[in-house]
Amino acid sequence: MTIYDTLNEMQKEAAFHTEGPLLILAGAGSGKTRTIIHRMAYLIDEKGVNPYNIMAITFTNKAAAEMRERVDALIGYGSESIWVCTFHSTCVRILRRFIDRLGYKTNFTIYDTDDQKSVVKDVIKRMNLDPKMYKERTVLSVISSAKDELIGPDEMMIRAAGNYAERKIAEIYKEYQEQLKKNNAVDFDDLICLTVELFRENKDILEYYQDRFRYIMVDEYQDTNTAQFKLVSLLASRYENLCVVGDDDQSIYKFRGANISNILDFEDTYPNARVIKLEQNYRSMQNILNAANAVIQHNLGRKNKKLWSDKGDGEKVKFSIYDNGIEEAEGVVEDIKKKVLTEGYSYKDCAVLYRTNAQSRALEERFVAANIPYRVYGGVNFYQRKEIKDILAYLKTIDNGQDDLAVKRIINVPKRGIGATTLSKVDTYAMERELNFFDALDMVEDVPGIGKASAKIQAFVDFIAVLRSKAETMRISELIREVIESSGYDKMLEEDAADEDEIAERISNLEEFVSKAVTYEEGTDEPTLSGFLEEVALVADIDNMDETVNRVSLMTLHSAKGLEFPAVYITGMEDGLFPSYMTISSGNPDDIEEERRLCYVGITRAMKELNLTCARQRMIRGETQYNQVSRFVKEIPPLLLEKREQGFMAGSRSTVKPSFLDRQSEGGFGRRTPVTSYSSVKSIGNPKNATLEYGVGDRVRHIKFGTGTVLAIVEGGRDYEVSVDFEKFGVKKMFASFAKLVKCEE
DNA sequence: GTGCCTGCTCACGGG
DNA sequence: GAGCAGGCAC
Numbered sequence: 001m002t003i004y005d006t007l008n009e010m011q012k013e014a015a016f017h018t019e020g021p022l023l024i025l026a027g028a029g030s031g032k033t034r035t036i037i038h039r040m041a042y043l044i045d046e047k048g049v050n051p052y053n054i055m056a057i058t059f060t061n062k063a064a065a066e067m068r069e070r071v072d073a074l075i076g077y078g079s080e081s082i083w084v085c086t087f088h089s090t091c092v093r094i095l096r097r098f099i100d101r102l103g104y105k106t107n108f109t110i111y112d113t114d115d116q117k118s119v120v121k122d123v124i125k126r127m128n129l130d131p132k133m134y135k136e137r138t139v140l141s142v143i144s145s146a147k148d149e150l151i152g153p154d155e156m157m158i159r160a161a162g163n164y165a166e167r168k169i170a171e172i173y174k175e176y177q178e179q180l181k182k183n184n185a186v187d188f189d190d191l192i193c194l195t196v197e198l199f200r201e202n203k204d205i206l207e208y209y210q211d212r213f214r215y216i217m218v219d220e221y222q223d224t225n226t227a228q229f230k231l232v233s234l235l236a237s238r239y240e241n242l243c244v245v246g247d248d249d250q251s252i253y254k255f256r257g258a259n260i261s262n263i264l265d266f267e268d269t270y271p272n273a274r275v276i277k278l279e280q281n282y283r284s285m286q287n288i289l290n291a292a293n294a295v296i297q298h299n300l301g302r303k304n305k306k307l308w309s310d311k312g313d314g315e316k317v318k319f320s321i322y323d324n325g326i327e328e329a330e331g332v333v334e335d336i337k338k339k340v341l342t343e344g345y346s347y348k349d350c351a352v353l354y355r356t357n358a359q360s361r362a363l364e365e366r367f368v369a370a371n372i373p374y375r376v377y378g379g380v381n382f383y384q385r386k387e388i389k390d391i392l393a394y395l396k397t398i399d400n401g402q403d404d405l406a407v408k409r410i411i412n413v414p415k416r417g418i419g420a421t422t423l424s425k426v427d428t429y430a431m432e433r434e435l436n437f438f439d440a441l442d443m444v445e446d447v448p449g450i451g452k453a454s455a456k457i458q459a460f461v462d463f464i465a466v467l468r469s470k471a472e473t474m475r476i477s478e479l480i481r482e483v484i485e486s487s488g489y490d491k492m493l494e495e496d497a498a499d500e501d502e503i504a505e506r507i508s509n510l511e512e513f514v515s516k517a518v519t520y521e522e523g524t525d526e527p528t529l530s531g532f533l534e535e536v537a538l539v540a541d542i543d544n545m546d547e548t549v550n551r552v553s554l555m556t557l558h559s560a561k562g563l564e565f566p567a568v569y570i571t572g573m574e575d576g577l578f579p580s581y582m583t584i585s586s587g588n589p590d591d592i593e594e595e596r597r598l599c600y601v602g603i604t605r606a607m608k609e610l611n612l613t614c615a616r617q618r619m620i621r622g623e624t625q626y627n628q629v630s631r632f633v634k635e636i637p638p639l640l641l642e643k644r645e646q647g648f649m650a651g652s653r654s655t656v657k658p659s660f661l662d663r664q665s666e667g668g669f670g671r672r673t674p675v676t677s678y679s680s681v682k683s684i685g686n687p688k689n690a691t692l693e694y695g696v697g698d699r700v701r702h703i704k705f706g707t708g709t710v711l712a713i714v715e716g717g718r719d720y721e722v723s724v725d726f727e728k729f730g731v732k733k734m735f736a737s738f739a740k741l742v743k744c745e746e
Numbered sequence: 747g748t749g750c751c752t753g754c755t756c757a758c759g760g761g
Numbered sequence: 762g763a764g765c766a767g768g769c770a771c
Contacts, residue, residue, distance in 0.1 A: 059761075088761060113760090137756090188761055255759060356758055358762090378760080412747095419747045538761075558759050580758060598759085621757055622762040747771105754766085 003074070007031075007038055014243075014276045015039040018047055018215070021236075021270035022243040023263070027307045028292070028604035029283030029564065032245050036217055037070050039243065040082060043215055044075060051075070053214040055083040057090060057232070059223055061539060063562055064089075067219070076702070083213065087228055088538055091191040098198055098205050107530060109185045109396060109403045110537040114384065116140055116187050118405055123175045129168060143173050147189035148225040148257025150196060153177060182434075184402045192227040199234045210238040220562075221246030221266075225257035233269075240270070248303050249296050252558060252598045254590075264301065281307045281604075283564050285314025288610050291636045292603040298635055299593045307604075316642040318611045319573075319633060323646070325359075325618040329366040331646055332569050332613060336552060337370060339567060347373055349566040351553040353602050355578040358620075359571060360554050373551035378559045383536055387493065387506045388513055392536065394483045398467050399529045401438030408437060411460055414492035418460070422453040438464075463487070476532050477517040484510060548731075557602045568606035570599075573614040574627035599632045692720060699744040700724060707744060 004012055011031060014024050015038040026032035036056065043049040056071075058064045068084045075082075085093070096106050111119070120136045120143075146156055153174035160166030180186060186194060199206040216236050218224065221244035224232070236242035244266060251260045267273050281289055289307045296302070322328040332352055339345040352363055360376050367374040382388060390413055396406035412418045429447045430440035444450060444457040467486075471479050484490050493506050520535060521527045553565070557578075572578055579595035603610060612633055617626050633641075694700050694710055701707050708726035722741065725731045 061761090086761080135755095191761090252759080256761080358757070381760085415748080417747070421747080556759065582758070619762085750768105750770085752766105752768085754764105756764090757762090 003041060004038060007035065008280055010276055010278050010280075011035045011038070014278070015042050017274050017276070018043055018049075019241060021240055021266070021273040023221075023266045023273055023275045024243065024245040024278060025275065025303055025305060026245050026247055026278040027281060027305055028247065028250060028601070029281040030278035030307070031280075031282055032219075032278060033067060033070065035278065036219065036243075036245060037067070037074050039217070040071060041075050044078065049215060050081075051078045052081040053212065054217075055090075055213040055215070055235075056085075056217045056219065058084070058086050058219040060562070061086055061089070063219060073702075086538070087231070088188065088191050091195040091231075092534065092538065094195050094198070094209070095186070095191065098202070099194065101202055101205070102194060102198060104181060104186070104194075105184050105402075107184070107400055109183070109400075109406075110191070110534070111180065111185045111187045111405070112384070112537065113140075114389070115185070115405050119176055119179050119183075120172065123172050123179060127168075127172065127175065129172075133165070134168065134172065139169055139172055142169050143176065144189050145257060146173065147193050148227055150193055150227050150230060183404050183436075184400075185405075189227070192225075192231060196227055196230050196234065199231070206234060207238075209235055214239045215241045216243070218242070218244045219246075220250075222248050222251035222260060222263045223253045223256075223258045224262050226259050226262075227257075229259065229262045242270070247305075249299070249305070249597055250561065250601050252561065252594060252601060254594050260301075264303070277303075277305055279305055279307055281309045283607050284309055284604060285311050285608060287313045287316055287640055288603060288606050291317050291610065291640050292600050294637055294640070295596060295603065295632055295635045296600045299596055300589075301593070315609055317636060317640055318609075318642050318644065319636075320611065320613045320644045320646060321629070322613065322615045323617065325362050325572075325615045326366075327646065328571060328613050328615045329362040332363065332571060332611070333366040333370045333372060335569075335611065336567075337372060345567060346550050347552045348550045350569070351555070351560065351563070351565040351567070351605065352569045352571060353555060353557050353560050353605070354571045355557060355580060355598075356572075357556060359577075363554055363571070367552065367554075373549075374554055375549075375551050377553060377555040382509070382512070383539065385509055387489075387509055390489065391480060391483060391510065391513065392533070394467070394487065395480070395529060395533060397438065397464055398471050398479070398483075399533060401464070402436050404437040407441070410487075411441075411457075414488045416456050416460060418453055418456050422450055422457070425449050426457070471529060475517075475521055476527060476529055477514050477521060479529070480510075480514050480517055557598050560605050561601050564605055564607055566607045567609040567611070568602070569611045569613060570602045571613045572618070573612045573630040573633050574618070575630050576625060576627040577618070577620070578630055579632070596632060599630075692722075694741060694743040700741040701744050702726065702741055710741075 004015060007015060008031075011034065014022065014035050018039070024032065024035065026035070040051075040054055040056070043054060044051055056064075056067055058067060064084055064086050071082060071084060072079045083090070092110070095104075095108070099106055099108060117136045117140065120139050121131070124131055124134050124136070124139070146152075151159070153170055156173055157167060157170040160170050180190070199209070213235050216232065218232055223246075232242065232244075244263070246263050248260060248263050251258055251263070254260070267275060284292075284307075286309050289309055293306055320328075320331060322331050336345075336347070336350050336352075339350065340347060354360065354363075357378060364374070364376060383392070390410060393403075393406040393409040396403045397410065401407065408423065411423070426440050426444065426447055427437065429435075430437050433440070435443075438461075440447065441457050442461050444454045444461070447454070450457070463486075467479070467483065470482060474482065490507075494503055516536075517532060520532050524531065553563075557570070575584065578599070579592055583591035583595050614627075614629055614633070617624055619625075692713070696710050696713060698710050699707060700710055702724070706726060708724040711723040711725050711731065713720050713722050723731060724741070
C-alpha cells in the first residue's frame, strides 16, 4: 500500500502530473488540499525534488496553517523547507529583504484601511480639494482597484485623459504614494504590486526566486487578481511548473479585484496546460449537492462541472419562512437547541451564515437569551478596535518613529494638553524640512510659535525614549502592560467609558492582546517587536478559529469559504438582502452571478444538514423592509426542499411529497435515521485495524512531533486516520500509512 | 484645548 | 441604527 492509494483516480492524476502547467478544477469538498499535499510528497519522494524548491501559496493564514500542518504530518522530515505562505506574507518576506532597491527601508510598516484613510484625507486637504467631491472611501477604492490591475499613478493620469475628476484622483494617488514612501509604509495592495515591480526591475532578484521556487502551487486560484497573477507568472516563467487549484464557481472576491478570467483563461495563457477536474465530493450528502448544482447551473460563464457524492441522499434541504428577523433568529436558535438535545449534534457542529455582518446582532441576542455558547467571526477585526489600535500605535512609535500616523494617533491619547494648533505647527515644520513627525517633535525647541506646549511635547518624547530603552530588555507582553499603565491609558479608559460594561469589554480586549503577545513570544524562535507588529498586521479574524471549543459559529458567507460544518443555517434568504439590493439593481448580470456563487459556497459548507431561512419583514438600517423569497431558493427544485412556514401569517404547513430522490435514500441517511452515527470512530477492537501496531491509548512517536498518545483511529478508505495528542504540538490528525508512527515501548 | 451636540453618512463582502 | 466629523460653547 502506498500513500497514494487513498486518492481517487482523478486526484492521482493530478498528484502525478508534476511537470508543466496544470489546472486542477476542484469542486467544493473534493479533497483538493489532500491532492496538493500528496503531489508535494510525490515530488519529493518519487521525483527527488528538494523540498526547498517547492512553494504553495494560499489566501488566508488559516489555509496556510492547515496546509503546513498536513504537509508536516504527511511528509515529515524536510517538509519545513517547503514554502507555505499566503500571498501577502510571501511578499512581505521578499520585500523585507530587497525593498531597499525600490527606495524604501526594509523595516517598513504596513498600513491598514484606517491608516490609508487618514493619509488620503490629509492629501485631499492639502491639495485644497472639496472633501465632498472626493470621499476617502471612493478615492481609496479607485486607488486599490488600480493597484490590483498594476496601474500606477502616471498611467492612471494618462488613462484619465480629459476627465477632470479622474485626473484629480490620479494626482491624489500620486501624492498618496509619496506620503506612504515618506512614512516608510506600504498598504496591503502595495505588498503585491511592489513585489511585482521589484521583480520587473531587478532581474537578479527575479532569477534568484525563480530558481528557488521551481514547483509552484497556488490555492484558491479563482480569487487571484491581476497583480497576483502577474506575480505568480513571473515566478513560474522559467520552469513553468505551475499548478493552480481552484473552482470558478467559488469566485466571490470580485470586489477585491479577483479576476475570474485568470482561471477561465488559464488554458489560453498556457496552451500546454493539463486540466483535471475533481468532481467527487467527500463532504456533503447528495441532496445538498443537488441543491448546490441546481443553483449554480443558472450561471452562464462557468466551466461545466457537477458534484456528486457516494454518501447517500440524506435529508432534504429545510426552508423556513418567519414573520420577521427576530423570529427567524429565535427559530434558528431553537432548532440548534433541539438538535443538540435530541439528535446528537454538538454546538460546534452548527454554523449560522449570513450575507452582512449587521445580521449577526439579532442572532447574538437570541443565543445569549437561550444561553447557548457561540462565537461571531469577522465583523470588526480585533486589531481594528480603538484600544488595540492605540496601544499598537505606541508599539509602532517605540519600534521606529517613522510612522507619522502612529505618532499622531497617540501623542494626545491619553490627553497631554497637546492640541491641534500645536500639532499643525510641528507638522508644517516637519514638512518644510522633510523630517519625520517624531523627529520634528524631538526638536520642538526650534519649532516657531510653540510656547508652553513645548514642555509637554518634550515630556512625550522623553516618555517614548524611556519606553524604548525598556523595550530592549522587556518581553513584548511586559512592554504592552508597561505602556498601558505608565501612559495612564488604563485610567483614561475608566474615566472615559460610558458604563461598566464598556470598561470591562475594553480591558478584556487589552488582556487578550497581551495574551496574543505571549502566544507570539512562545511560538517564535527569536521574538522581536517588529516581528510581532508584522504578524499582527497580517491576521484576519477567521484565522483564529478555534475548533476545539464547543460553540456555534456565526459568520458571513464570505468568511465561511473553506470551512465545513455538519449542520449549516443560511439566514436572510431574501431578494434585496441575498442577493443584495445593489447587485439586483446594478443591471449587470455578472453581479448576480457572483452572489449566486456566494450562495453555492454557502450551500456546499453543509455536510449533513442544510437549513435556509428568511423573514417576511426585516429591519434594515432602522427601516422595515418587505422582501420576496430569494431567487436562489426558487432555483432549488421543490422536490429537494422541505418548506416550513412559521408565524401567524403562515399558510397551511406544506411538505413536498416524497420523490424518487427520497426513495433512493433508503439505506443511506434517510430522514428518519438518527444523526448520532455520523462520526464513525472505531477503536482498536475493529479487526481491520490489525495491521497497525498501535491502538487507542498507546504512546507513539512521530518523526517531527515527538511522542504523544493515540486518541482515535478512524477508518478512511484503505487507510486509517489517526488522531494523536502530542505532548509538544497538541492534537494532530494524520494518515497511518505515511505518518510512520512508532509505538513507544515503556 | 476640551467637550458636547448635531447632523451627516453609511449601511456588502476582507487581507 | 450607529458612528463620526465638524461646529460651537466654554
